[in-house]
Amino acid sequence: MNLPSHGSNPQYVYEALKLKQPDKIVDFSVNTNPLGPPDFLKDQWGALFELVTDYPDPLASELRSVIADKEGLNIDQVLSGNGAAELIFLVASLFHGKKALIVSPAFSEYEQALLSYGCEVEEYILEEKNGWQLDPPVLLKALKGKDLVVICNPNNPTGIMYDKNHILEVISYAKDQKTLVMIDEAFYDFAENSPTLAAELPNYQNLIILRSLTKMYAIAGVRLGYVLGNRDLIHKLEDRKPHWSVNSLAQQLGIRCLHEANHVRKTQQFIKAERERVQSSLHSLSYSVLKSNVNFFLVKDLHQHRTDQLYQFLLSKGIVTRHTRNFKGLEGSHLRMAVKTREENDRMLEQMKEWRGEC
Ligand SMILES: Cc1ncc(COP(=O)(O)O)c(C=O)c1O
Numbered sequence: 001m002n003l004p005s006h007g008s009n010p011q012y013v014y015e016a017l018k019l020k021q022p023d024k025i026v027d028f029s030v031n032t033n034p035l036g037p038p039d040f041l042k043d044q045w046g047a048l049f050e051l052v053t054d055y056p057d058p059l060a061s062e063l064r065s066v067i068a069d070k071e072g073l074n075i076d077q078v079l080s081g082n083g084a085a086e087l088i089f090l091v092a093s094l095f096h097g098k099k100a101l102i103v104s105p106a107f108s109e110y111e112q113a114l115l116s117y118g119c120e121v122e123e124y125i126l127e128e129k130n131g132w133q134l135d136p137p138v139l140l141k142a143l144k145g146k147d148l149v150v151i152c153n154p155n156n157p158t159g160i161m162y163d164k165n166h167i168l169e170v171i172s173y174a175k176d177q178k179t180l181v182m183i184d185e186a187f188y189d190f191a192e193n194s195p196t197l198a199a200e201l202p203n204y205q206n207l208i209i210l211r212s213l214t215k216m217y218a219i220a221g222v223r224l225g226y227v228l229g230n231r232d233l234i235h236k237l238e239d240r241k242p243h244w245s246v247n248s249l250a251q252q253l254g255i256r257c258l259h260e261a262n263h264v265r266k267t268q269q270f271i272k273a274e275r276e277r278v279q280s281s282l283h284s285l286s287y288s289v290l291k292s293n294v295n296f297f298l299v300k301d302l303h304q305h306r307t308d309q310l311y312q313f314l315l316s317k318g319i320v321t322r323h324t325r326n327f328k329g330l331e332g333s334h335l336r337m338a339v340k341t342r343e344e345n346d347r348m349l350e351q352m353k354e355w356r357g358e359c
Contacts, residue, residue: 006108007030007322008029012258022316022318028338030220030338033216040260041219051248064226067258071201073198077201080224081224081225082246083214084225086241087210092110092116094140094237096118096145099120100121101146102121103124103134104327104328105330106155123328124143132155132160133160133163146177148181149170150184151351154166154190156186158298164195179206189213190216191268198228208228213225213226274342274345278345278349287300290334296336297335300335314352
């Protein structure tokens with residue numbers, strides 16, 4: 001059975017499993033902000049209409065300059081893309097015939113992109129017994145001889161934030177090895193104590209940071225992400241990027257979203273409180289839940305072999321979680337659940353309780 005390799009678009013899950021899709025479903029497989037986009041987006045939607053007729057600024061100068069100011073960098077250290085996904089493929093395009101290491105379980109697009117550019121890919125698999133944290137001695141050994149290492153922090157799918165000193169140890173060792181370290185910070189702004197390593201960019205030419213605006217600002221349909229890195233690298237990526245890949249709407253929304261500090265704060269507070277509430281309810285229903293720093297977490301039935309059955313039971317009840325079969329190191333052992341609105345979370349909890357009755 002070929003389940004979709006990403007969350008969202010749940011119709012394809014029902015299709016793959018030949019299950020009837022209930023009339024009402026809640027999609028816990030998608031990790032965007034449950035509070036939705038900032039208010040300005042609806043308020044100013046009409047005025048944004050005029051953007052559709054002209055070609056976008058191919059350099060996205062205003063957007064890049066807002067990002068650069070925010071990060072204390074120069075504009076030529078920033079490149080925006082059609083979602084972080086486009087930038088993952090752009091970075092991968094630099095590694096044809098080279099060797100890469102992916103810290104796994106992790107977002108599947110890294111491998112997909114690297115393989116599509118003829119890169120040789122190895123995985124460093126995190127272990128549950130280490131709390132899914134990095135184990136620097138083992139990781140450094142695996143890193144030897146690699147041209148690129150990819151780390152997602154906070155990590156999708158575990159929701160874990162790595163020890164900052166461990167990552168710095170990796171970047172520093174990689175610097176001596178002339179290995180590029182790409183840190184995907186797509187979810188960094190959901191964590192209250194920001195784990196970002198952007199401040200380290202001036203110290204490490206071998207560091208590139210990837211961000212997405214589609215999660216925090218709930219604009220996944222519009223597509224917007226960016227990378228921060230050294231000038232030469234950004235220049236190389238820019239040369240390979242399709243001219244108008246970041247559309248005008250995405251550029252304008254990005255500029256405005258990046259001024260929405262209140263929205264970010266409100267989201268962080270909501271996510272923390274709601275995640276704790278949901279996790280504690282799941283815990284008291286005897287599910288095993290993984291402590292998370294962000295807007296999603298892993299859960300499994302204590303009888304692990306039942307996780308597949310739980311997945312299908314929830315689907316039949318209109319609760320779509322993210323299977324983990326294509327995450328190396330998980331292979332379906334857990335389900336990933338997003339933190340949604342209180343009402344939606346309650347609906348999920350009701351079904352998790354009902355499943356206990358079925359066991
Ligand atoms: C870790 C991670 N990085 C990058 C992306 C891609 O984000 P975008 O929507 O900006 O392409 C995702 C999307 O789910 C993700 O989970």
